[in-house]
Amino acid sequence: MTLLITVFAAIICTVIWYNNAPHSKMKIGILCLMYWGASLMWLVDAIFEYFELHAMYFNPAPVDMLNDFYLGLSVVAFGLIIWLVILLIQDPKGVIKEALFKKK
Amino acid sequence: MACFLVPVAEAVVTTVIMKAVESKEIKSETLKVEAGNDNFETESKIPFSRKLKWLNNMLWGGSALLAFEHVWNGEVVPWFPFLTAVSDPGGVSAVLSEMATVGVSMALLVTAVWSVIVLVTNSLEKKAFKTQSSSN
Numbered sequence: 001m002t003l004l005i006t007v008f009a010a011i012i013c014t015v016i017w018y019n020n021a022p023h024s025k026m027k028i029g030i031l032c033l034m035y036w037g038a039s040l041m042w043l044v045d046a047i048f049e050y051f052e053l054h055a056m057y058f059n060p061a062p063v064d065m066l067n068d069f070y071l072g073l074s075v076v077a078f079g080l081i082i083w084l085v086i087l088l089i090q091d092p093k094g095v096i097k098e099a100l101f102k103k104k
Numbered sequence: 105m106a107c108f109l110v111p112v113a114e115a116v117v118t119t120v121i122m123k124a125v126e127s128k129e130i131k132s133e134t135l136k137v138e139a140g141n142d143n144f145e146t147e148s149k150i151p152f153s154r155k156l157k158w159l160n161n162m163l164w165g166g167s168a169l170l171a172f173e174h175v176w177n178g179e180v181v182p183w184f185p186f187l188t189a190v191s192d193p194g195g196v197s198a199v200l201s202e203m204a205t206v207g208v209s210m211a212l213l214v215t216a217v218w219s220v221i222v223l224v225t226n227s228l229e230k231k232a233f234k235t236q237s238s239s240n
Contacts, residue, residue, distance in 0.1 A: 002173065006169070029161075030161055030165070033158055033161035033162045033165055034161060034162070034164075034165025034166065034168070034169065035165070035169075036162060036166075036217075037111075037161070037162030037163060037164075037165045037166025037167075037169075037214055038165065038166040038169035038170060039166075040162070040166065040210070040213050040214050040217060041107075041108070041111065041166045041167075041170050041210040041213075041214065042170070043213070044206060044209045044210045044213055045107070045206060045210075047209075048205065048206050048209070071173060071176050074172070074176065075169050075172060075173065078168075078169060078172050079165070079168075079169055082165070082168060
């Protein structure tokens with residue numbers, strides 16, 4: 001479930017990035033790569049788990065699924081927070097600089 | 105357990121390499137690109153340091169989200185020894201074994217995907233520059 005939610009987040013971000021490319025000032029590319037990186041890592045985790053559990057891997061308990069669902073959403077939110085911090089620090093549009101150093 | 109530490113280690117190495125490459129890089133080739141309304145913009149070849157940045161973003165970002173998952177599952181704690189599995193008897197070997205299998209596979213897969221992206225980008229760039237030079 002976590003893998004699935006992260007993959008969907010990565011796909012949505014990639015579509016948004018493509019729509020705004022090549023002049024994307026919102027640094028969506030960072031978010032895309034972050035989610036794709038995590039998706040690839042969880043894919044490896046899922047493959048290893050599949051070799052351990054075989055068919056049982058596709059029949060998780062409802063409680064585990066719910067936990068994984070919350071985890072997936074939390075991971076997406078955590079990724080968004082990281083991206084937001086990077087965006088505000090790098091400030092590609094100069095909004096923060098303008099707000100802080102504006103002459104009154 | 106601690107599989108994300110392998111991509112983190114790779115990310116540290118690639119960040120150092122990226123910084124070294126960035127400082128040595130000279131201005132790359134430029135390409136004229138039509139921007140519509142009979143206007144042209146010049147685009148330069150993507151420097152290798154920027155391509156390395158893609159790998160860095162995948163490794164650092166992926167590892168950060170994976171670390172969050174480990175904290176969620178109680179496998180990583182904010183106090184010594186930080187990994188709960190280490191305090192169990194025989195836990196160290198289990199952690200090392202997982203890092204050697206799952207962790208290394210994660211790092212290899214991310215690097216392999218990045219390599220494919222770089223190869224595709226290089227071939228697209230070559231094509232674009234060939235077309236440009238033949239039309240001049």
